[in-house]
Amino acid sequence: MSGISPLRAVGVSRQYGDKLVVNNATLTLHPGEITALLGVSGAGKSTLLRLLAGLEPLTSGEIRLGDNLLSSKAIQIPAEDRHIGLIFQDFALFPHLNAIDNVGFGLSRKQKSDRKQIALEWLDRLGLSHRAEAFPHQLSGGEQQRVSIARALAAKPVAILMDEPFSGLDVTLKSEVRRIALDAVASAGIPALLVSHDASEAMRDADRIAVMKHGRILQEDTPEALYMHPGTLSVARALGPLQSIRRDLLPEAWRSALPEAETYCVRPEAIRLSPDGEASFKVVRSQRTSTLIELKLESETGAVFSAVAMGPHKPVAGNEIRATLSPEFAFILPDDDS
Template structure:
C-alpha cells in the first residue's frame, strides 16, 4: 500500500474541504402587501458559476436579485455569501458591505463623470494610485481602456453596458448580479455584447446571478437556469436538462415556440392527428397536453403510393435565415373526419414548398412531451 493510500485510509485523515456557495438564498419569502412576490425560493451560485433566473414579468426574479444585493429588507429566509449570513436571523448587512456588484437594467451611469470616474466610484477607501490602477485594469478587461476620458453620452449602448460591468467588477466582488442587462440593446448588438460579457465574467472568476425573461439569452449565458412562475422555482438545471427534459408545459413553452395538442391518454398513449404519442406513464383517462417543438416536426415530400405517416398540407413557408418555418394543416380522416390541426415546423436551411403542397409529417419523440393538462401554459 502506498503512503498516500495509508494516509487517506487513516481514521483521522482530513476529508476534502467543501467550498460553500459564493451566494446562497434559502427559504426566501417576500411579499408586497397582499402580493406574495417570492414564495419559498432556494437558489445557490458556486464560485465562477453563472446562474440565471428565468421567467415572465412579475414572477419574482428581480425581487430575489434585490434581496441578494440588500436593496430590499429580507422578510423571511436567509442570504449567505461564502457561507457567511448577510441577511436573515436578525442579520442585515448593508448593500455596500456585502461585496456584491450590481449591473442595473438601465446601467445607471453617472452622466457628470467620465468613464474612469464611473468605474472607480465605488472604490472608497482605496489609495488614489490603486484606484486608478484598478480602473485601468478593468477597463482593459472590458476592452475600453482608450475610452477612459469619455462621458456616458458619448458611448454606444454596448459600451455603456461594458462600463457598468467594469464598475461592478472593480471592487473585486464575490458575486455579480445582472438585472436584464441586455434589454436596451438591439438584437445584433445584444448578441455580440453578451458574448463579450460572458467571457469577461468567466475570466473574472466572480459568481454571477442574472435575471432575464429571454430563454435564448439564459441558455447562452448560464451554467444553470432556474425557471420561475408565480414566485416559485418550478425547475432548475443545466440549459440542456431544461430544454430536453422540461418538468411541465410551462417550462417547455418558455424555451421557444411549441405546438400544443390537447388529448386524452388511452392504452398508455395519446392518439393525435400527427400520430400516436407515448404517454410516459400517465394514467389512462387523464386529460393531457402534447407539446411538440417545431424543430421536432419532420416533413418529407409525399411520394407516390400509400403512406403510413399522417399527411399535411402546406399553408405557407417563410425563410428565417438558418431555418425555414413551415405552417401546416393536418385534417382528420375516417372517425376523425372534420377535425383539423395547425402545426409549425422548423426545418434547417432553405425549405420552401408551395402553399397547397401535400407532405408526409412525423414527429421526433425526443422533441415531443406529454404533461397533465392542468398545468398553466
C-alpha cells in the first residue's frame, strides 16, 4: 500500500550461549497482509517476533522498516520508538481502567476528547462500543482480547505483531473473536504477523504462511501454494496430516498415476471413496468428527492408509469399500528432519 512500508528481517540470527534459536531467518511482512509464522513449540517463532519488535538484540542480520534500519549487530532502535503494535496471549489490560480508557491509553499526546472519540471508533469496529464503560474483570476473555487489539490499532502502529493471541480463548468463542479481530487488523493496511502453532488457524487466517523449524524459515508462500506444493517433508507435515508409503505398498492400480519414486508422502484426502474406484480396501476404523469422517483403510497389499470422507453415511468397520487416488495430494519430498 502506498505510504506504508514493509517490515523485513534479513538474515537475522539470535544466539543464547551456544544455542542458535533463530538461524539466518529472512522474512518480509507486506502492508495489508497477515503473515502467519507457523511451527511447533521451540521453533523460534516468538523469538523472531521479539527481534522484529525490538525486545531483543540481534546476533547477526538486519531488521528494516522500508529503508529505515531498526536493528543490526551495532544498532538497536528501542522497542518504544518503533511504533510497532504488540498483542500477546495475555491481554495485559489495565485493571483500573475501563475499556474505552484502556484503548485510549496509548493516545496520550491527543486531546482528551479526541482520545475518547478514537477509542470509541475502534471499539465500535471490534463490536464493543456497548462495552466501552466496562472494566476488564467485567469482560469475557474474547472481549478483553478485542479491547487489547483495539488499543494496539488505535495508536496507528507501523506494523502489528501477534503472538498466539487467541490460544487462551474458549473454543466456542474463538472463531467469532478471531474473525472480528483479524478483519480489523487487515483493514488497518499495515504489515501484520500472526505467530501460531495451529496449521488450520494459519491456513484459515493468513494471506501468507512462513513455516519455521529449528530457528530456520523453511518455506514461505500463500496457504494454497504451501499446501499443494510443499518443498520439503517438514513443510508438508507442518500443514496437515501426512503418511509415508512405499511404492510397492500402493495398490497396483494406482502406481501408474504417479511418477516413479521409492516413497510417497500421501495426505488423507488423496484417497477418495468411490463405487467405481480402482482399488479395494477393508475399513479398519471409521470415526465421524463433525464435518469429516476419518478412516483407516487396509489395502490389498496389507498397508493401512488414512483417509477422509464426507456425507451422511459412515463406512462400517470390517466392510469392503472401493476408492480412487487423487495424485495431487501425493508428493515426492526430500526429508529435511536433520
